[in-house]
Amino acid sequence: MTRPRILVVGAGFAGVECVRRLERRLAPHEADVTLVTPFAYQLYLPLLPQVASGVLTPQSIAVSLRRSRKYRTRILPGGAVGVDLQAKVCVIRTITDQIVNEPYDYIVLAPGSITRTFDIPGLTDHAFGMKTLAEAAYVRDHVITQLDLADASTDPAERASRLQFVVVGGGYAGTETVACLQRLTHAAVKRYPRLDPGLIKWHLIDIAPRLMPELGEKLGRAAQEDLRRRGVDIALGVSIAKAGPEEVTFTDGRVVPTRTLIWTAGVAASPLIGNLGAETIRGRLVVTPEMALPGHDGVFALGDSAAVPDLATGDGAICPPTAQHAQRQGKRVAENVIATLRDEPTRPYVHKDLGLVVDLGGADAVAKPLGIDLHGLPAQVVARGYHLAALRTYVARTRTATNWVLNAVAGDDFVRTGFQARRAARLKDFEYTDAYMTTDQVREHVEKTMSPAR
Template sequence: MDTVTRPRILVVGAGFAGVGCVRRLERRLAPNEADLTLVTPTAYQLYLPLLPQVASGVLTPQSIALSLRRSPRYRTRIIPGGAIGVDLRAKVCVIRTITGRIVDEPYDYIVLAPGSVTRTFDIPGLTDNAFGLKTLAEAAYIRDHVISQLDLADASQDPAERASRLQFVVVGGGYAGTETAACLHRLTYNAVRRYPRLDPGLIKWHLIDIAPKLMPELGEKLGSSAQEILRRRGIEISLGVSIEKAGPEEVTFTDGRVVPTRTLIWTAGVVASPLIATLGAETVRGRLAVTPEMSLPGHDGVFALGDAAAVPDLDKGEEGAVCPPTAQHATRQAKLAADNLLAALRGEPQRPYHHRDLGLVVDLGGRDAVSKPLGVELRGLPAQAVARGYHWSALRTNVAKTRVLTNWALNAIAGDDFVRTGFQARKPAKLKDFEYTDAYMSPEEVAAHVARTSRGEV
């Protein structure tokens, strides 16, 4: 088959869904059957569930950044940039490269797996003063920031400043927020021993969530166990509470409390990537509405999965149910989406997505964890073994597995040196500076741009 006439497959996103799909296609495509391209700003897959451990220094950033160029079947062209618009009629994806250049990438088949971004609300000062935890850079930056608060508090002669620097607020009672609060609390608890001028009693961590329960998916017993572990450590948990406004030196809760703090970490859920809005297609709570086969109705050759797609949950038994945005679903959907794309390419029947829930794991740091593998409730060391065993086995490369295992062992034996690595600059970087949610086009802008390009005006 002539190279020019080979079908062009474009995969958008290098998360669990995108990378899993690419790897499956690399294995199953015949050598000259199609050209495969991946769009991602970074040439690695980030293992998101372990970000709290990077933020707390248990793991190094490199250990959970899995290189995309280690595959023995590597055949994918990688475009270093982010997709900012898709014209479904013209079959063109508009990409902003990491240098800021705008390029158009035509395709015959496209897999949309751009993932999600941090969900924010119209809360005064939130995006200007809060940190998110969705990227490797954010995790590394938060670690530097937290340690710098201890350094600055230790050097300060002002009791009010010292108190505000030693209070920390985490918003979000899901897995990300709970693990973040637990891991960073351990970081400050262990670090304060190296600061003899600081009163450990001044260090206060607040975990708040608007929901009435912490991690309700775990069930009543395990959720209560996790809550008790955190409270026993000294973390103050407030449920049914959120943020009313956020300032650079204090945060106001919706129950009227004003907490002096320089650290607000926002992990209150995610929403689909803004790329989905550029398509002008039907959505379900912001996620692209797709069939059980993960194809977009009315558009041949368009597939979507992961956090950005509302994939029907046929196994839940409820009308209108969709799969939650978890790594477990994204990994499984990736394989089937690749198989269904190949089926479409070869004129074969496609299969709907089905799954069996493997359970949930929550690593609270140290020897504390709660897990529910296959419905079995575990606490303490058995839960910790299951949680870390699950994460370790889910890492895609042996190099990553070795690094993570080594980091865990070294941290358990030698502890942490609490070294800042230099990310804390004079100008602080907050939530709005990491996710670039304002970089996307509207559907009309995408169509106009593609039209101008086709006329040779761009």
């Protein structure tokens, strides 16, 4: 008899934690585990802004799966583009651009999310995202390039536009991005004697009435004051009306000349979810508290792509798409897969929030561990301690801690790698949202390619 096949889609926080728990709890003879991911690393997203600012190297937050896996889990390099829930087949586009079928007995859907965009003229053509390692590295290169080009320009208008930067999104990603990159340009301009530091201007805008509302009014206001003290212009209740190559128009009518628009205004579930033909809530797959897909045996979903009921609140809410929830859901869903495999009862996901941390760079930070409000250096200690604990390998922790110390002592060399010498890449170039199959296309493909004997 063949062993049951467990297929995990996605190597984010949810998928990797699920695989880790499966490897620990399952005996080798009980099941075969396959992880589908285009990259053989887990990206620690909360520290992505620090890669963009050069505080951390990309390798620090890209935790190798081949280093940490004990070679029991098969890593299939590619992305899931469709799932036939009836035939129990996942359709995968490999990194060699081949379309292959991967049959399964149990599937865990954790494909994560993509940057959420809106129908704003010019947005995807002219904005940068901050969701992938490539985007973070590219944004750093772009920002340093703007300083070089401004320094070389003899046109005052061009110089001013290259030294204005706009970040959209007042959540954790946007706030940390503007904080880290503002520190980068503030330090770098000292190496450009021809540039007036007063010309450098960072704008942070968000349609919400306050920054990071999850932190509460006190800490949100503290973070806002820290940024304003450093010269960041914060505009709330405002968004983007249109974007162009050399200027951005705000919804309040202001026109800001800029060559840099960074969009961090939320995430949306992977397009894979919308093509399953199953019920969704705000684009996320409807699942039971046990994270099972109703009406489909052996199908589980979690993380950013699933509307997991938040039983801790008791008000019918769903869990927010955070790393903290994804990690803990990964552990619980692995236990439920094992329970299903062994014909044992499954358990619902219940989690008590451990708190929030926001690293604004240097000694600036806000944190709310276990409901305790912290600001400044104590918050920074908690924030960095949390991140080090959350990184899964000692190698990643050592690299990250070493980078922090080295940056604090020696600073940055502000070297650009040359990405800008090629065709400019924007938000639309980093997320392949048109690669997914519809439900009908998946079913037709599976019927054509699967052997009748199966």
